[in-house]
Amino acid sequence: MKNLVRYSVIRFMPFTETQEFANVGIVIHAPQSSRVLFRLANKKFGRVSQFFDDLDGQLYSNAIEMFNFELKRIQDFAKGMSGKELAGFMDEVTRQREGFLTFSETAALLTNDSLEVVLEKLFEQYVGRSFHTKAHRETLLVKSLKKQLDGITKYKFTKSKLNANYVSFELPLVATDSVTTKAIKPLSLYQDKPLKLIDHGEFWISRVKHLLNSKTLDASDFLFAIDRPEYKDKNLEAAFNSLQDEMKSLGVNVYDVRDLRNIENFARFESEKAENFKLAH
Template sequence: MKNLVRYSVIRFMPFTETQEFANVGIVIHAPQTGSVLFKLANKRFGRVSQFFDDLDGQLYSNAIEMFHFELKRIQDFAKGMRGKDLAGFMDEVTRQREGFLTFSETAALLTNESFELVLEKLFEQYVGRSFNTKEHRETLLVQNLKKQLDGITRYKFTKSKLNADYVSFELPLVATDRVTTKAIKPLSFYQDKPLKLLDHGEFWISRVKHLLNSNTLDASDFLFAIDRPEYNDKNLKAAFNSIEDEMNSLGVNVYDVHDLRNIEKFARFESENVDNFKLIH
């Protein structure tokens, strides 16, 4: 006989303004049996600090410790509840609230496996693999490029918001020498569907168009750093080629993320070139 299991993913979201989050736990409940189980990532979870590079590590550690005690309290309180009573109680527990740790929407599955095994499988699915996403890949690309560029230009590339007439948005790598502003956007194209790939590329192409049309940036001062796999699927390859053509049509720089020679050349400012300075007697 299969049992109904309802579950929510626990998310760590320290910066509400960006809406970026990392999956750090699972809570499940079985209305028929009254079981409530949960599992959280360790307090020392290195991938969280890698994902949120500007985060105070103690913030996550303290938050996950307090959440563990809160879930234990909820687990104890739910003892004896069954059916609609338990489902209603857990719906209230997992509803959206402000805070560093939040819950996803509740999902459900039917299983004849033990609840402990279900919990382990869900934890592995959502937490163990939660960083294998284009968002995480792009975060790592930004970190790696920033370290590389910090060594070749005295104008630091940092996260910054740019204004384009009636809109403004944030880019991960922006630097200025007060005469020229340069921006770099790494893009990962590891999507598994052509439409997802197109949506991701066109989202950023549209934003860059706003920057160029408002004269916020010159096309020569913007760079797309592209992370692409070798596509085995002809439709994925065609979708990427279409996006790459659109990027090039903007007149901006488009380099492979591993083409460090050209990326470093782009990142240097004219004002850093000693040949541009003449001694005045």
């Protein structure tokens, strides 16, 4: 017989104005078995320091320690509760409140697994693996590149929507000096299947083609910053090489995301170079 398990993801959200958060734990309860279990990430969690690079690390460490104490208190208080009483109590515990650590909406599943196994699976899904996704890697790349570029050009690269005739879409790093507009798209190509790799690359190649065909950008003013893993699979390697060739055929700049010298050189505007030349004389 399958058992009902209800769970919430614990989120660390230090800056409410941006609504960015990192998953740092799971709390689960089974109304029919009268049990509440939880698991939190370690006090030193690389995902947090990478994602919130301007955050004091001690803030997270202190918050997770206090939350661990609070969840143990809740766990003890819930002993003896069951059914609707336990479900109602946990709904109150996990409702939205102000604070660095918050809960997601409660979800439910039916399972034959023990609560301990369910907890480990959910923790791995939401906290362990989730930050290795392509989308999250690209978020980190954008943050890292923006921080780097802010130090070498006065024209700030920010998220911006560009129009290409009948379509418009957002790019993560766009800057202009009122004469020229430049755009950078960090592209993580960490994929386990050639088709997934091709689909992700082709998606952005198609968008860039719209920008170039509409004359919104010159090819020389667009850059793909590629996050390329070391492929052990020959088919993945072949898919990557095909994508890279297709990008280069557009005439745009294509550099490895770690090639900061060429990326910084791309990011500098001619107007800045002219100003520096005048100052030198």
